[in-house]
Amino acid sequence: MSASGAHGRTAETSHVAGAVAAEEDLRALFGRSSAVFATVSGPGHVVERANPAFHAAFGVGRTGLALADVLPDVRDRGFLDLLDEVRRTGEARTDRDVRVELGSGPQAREAFFDLTCEPRRDAAGDVLGVRVIGVETTSVKHSQRLMAEHRVLLEQIARQAPLAEVLDGMARCIEELVPRELFVSVLLADPDGLHLRHGAAPSLPAFYNEAIDGIATGEGVGSCGTAAHRREPVIVTDIATDPFWDDFRDLAVKAGLGACWSTPILARDGGLLGTFAMYHRVPRVPQEIDLAIIRVFAGTAALAIERHHNELARQAAEARAEAAREALAETARAERELRAEAERRADAAAELAAQMRAAAAAHAQTPRPERCQLGGRTGCAAPAELKVADSWGDAAWGCSRHVEEVLIHVPSVFIAGEELGGLSAYLNR
Known part of the structure; x- marks a missing residue:
């Protein structure tokens, strides 16, 4: 064996021993931490080592399982995509809010992690697997x-x-x-x-x-x-x-x-x-x-x-106020209508009173006219049936319709004639 060969094997052994020691140090460091730690190898990312936090977070019950089988549903920039890239390129990656779908069926849940993934190399520098260190940020993300x-x-x-x-x-x-x-x-x-x-x-x-x-x-x-x-x-x-x-x-x-x-x-x-x-x-x-x-x-x-x-x-308050406004407006409209009606009645009373006076003057020449004297400007061809008089002594003859108008609209007017039965004739007509 040449001195250079022995030296090479010694260096390789030292490198491997150093790598193993480093892995053990990391495992010890993260053993009780809430941060997740694991080393995976191969294209399926088989878990070789992992701390309890990793097992709990990813639902991996033991080492020797391939994450590609444990995590079948990974979308977007998922965990497996990240591991594949680090293994392919040999370059470390740190990603935040990596989304991972954990579990399946009713127990499935969405989780997020801040992850640093580093390549693990052999003595020749070839990538053997990936070292994963991370913190679950699901609660923060959801919050x-x-x-x-x-x-x-x-x-x-x-x-x-x-x-x-x-x-x-x-x-x-x-x-x-x-x-x-x-x-x-x-x-x-x-x-x-x-x-x-x-x-x-x-x-x-x-x-x-x-x-x-x-x-x-x-x-x-x-x-x-x-x-x-x-x-x-x-x-x-x-x-x-x-x-x-x-x-x-x-x-x-x-x-x-x-x-x-x-x-x-x-x-x-x-x-x-x-x-x-x-x-x-x-x-x-x-x-x-x-x-x-x-x-x-x-x-x-x-x-x-x-x-x-x-x-x-x-x-509700606005509806009540609007109802009150409408009621007030309706009251005002009713008041205007009543006032207008009163004015109409006053005009009608004045006109009928004038007709009474005109009829009284005519009555002096014709004590018993044949036709109604209370028809106003248009006249009335109905027979004179009843005699009405007022408290001033004015009297006139009229048909039953116009006599009723006079009795309603003109104050102090009464049925005075007895020739055709007077009041009893009017009431029993």
Whole structure:
């Protein structure tokens, strides 16, 4: 063996030993860290080493598994694409918010990571695999998206979008952005605070929403009825065993619900506006991020509902004011009509009085005319049937129609003639 060959093997052995030692140091460094660490090899990216955080985050139960098999659904600039590129180019890459679809079926969840991927080389410099170091940013990413959606909701409220649209959009936003599957429900309190009505629950079954629409507020009436009654959050982590759900357990089982966390929606003066609830398929205890979401969006719902109530009150006040204005205008129109009618009656009375005087003058020459004297300018060809007189002694003869007009419009006029029966003839005609 030549000295140069021995030296080469010694150098190679030292290089490999150094690489292994470095890997062990990194493994020790990240062993208890919340940061993810793993080394993978081959085109399938088989996991050789990984810390507990990596196993927990990616759902990889043990080493020796290929990430290409464990993570079948990766889109956009996904994790496997990143590993492929580093292995192909031999260049390190640091990417932020790498999206990874973890799990499958109902348990699937979207996750985001800030990842640094470095090539692992052998003594000859060839790429053996990739070293992965990263931090999961799912909570931060979702929080950012939730806050962005929250701003959108506030803008909707500010421009007075319909309450149903705001609440439905809020529910869908939370359901889509929160990592775990959940269903959001908002119930609205009746004005008397004794019952809760459907407000929004886009993902709960229709039969469930119909069944709880109008439930009473009271102790032990599910999560929402109790929360509304107590004016404080009610966290039911297991519907199957909680006594609050005795009357609704079969309904919840039919809807596939395992937990319900409800918090009252309160106005600024403490009045009950409704309830905000988060349902889960399986029993669950809320984490701090869950409680934060509840506080933020229950407050948003309160703002939307109170704004809606204020708008309804404003519209009702405007409607009352408009009704009062219309009533006042109608009164004024009626007064004008009455005044005009009074003026017409006064004119008619004056004209009839003039006719009475003219007829009285004619009566002096013709005590009993054959024709009606009260027909005015146009005259009247009807036979003279009745005699009328006033308190001044003026008298005239007229037909029954014109006599009635005179009796109605001219004060102090009475039927005076006895020749044809007088008053009795008029009344019995």
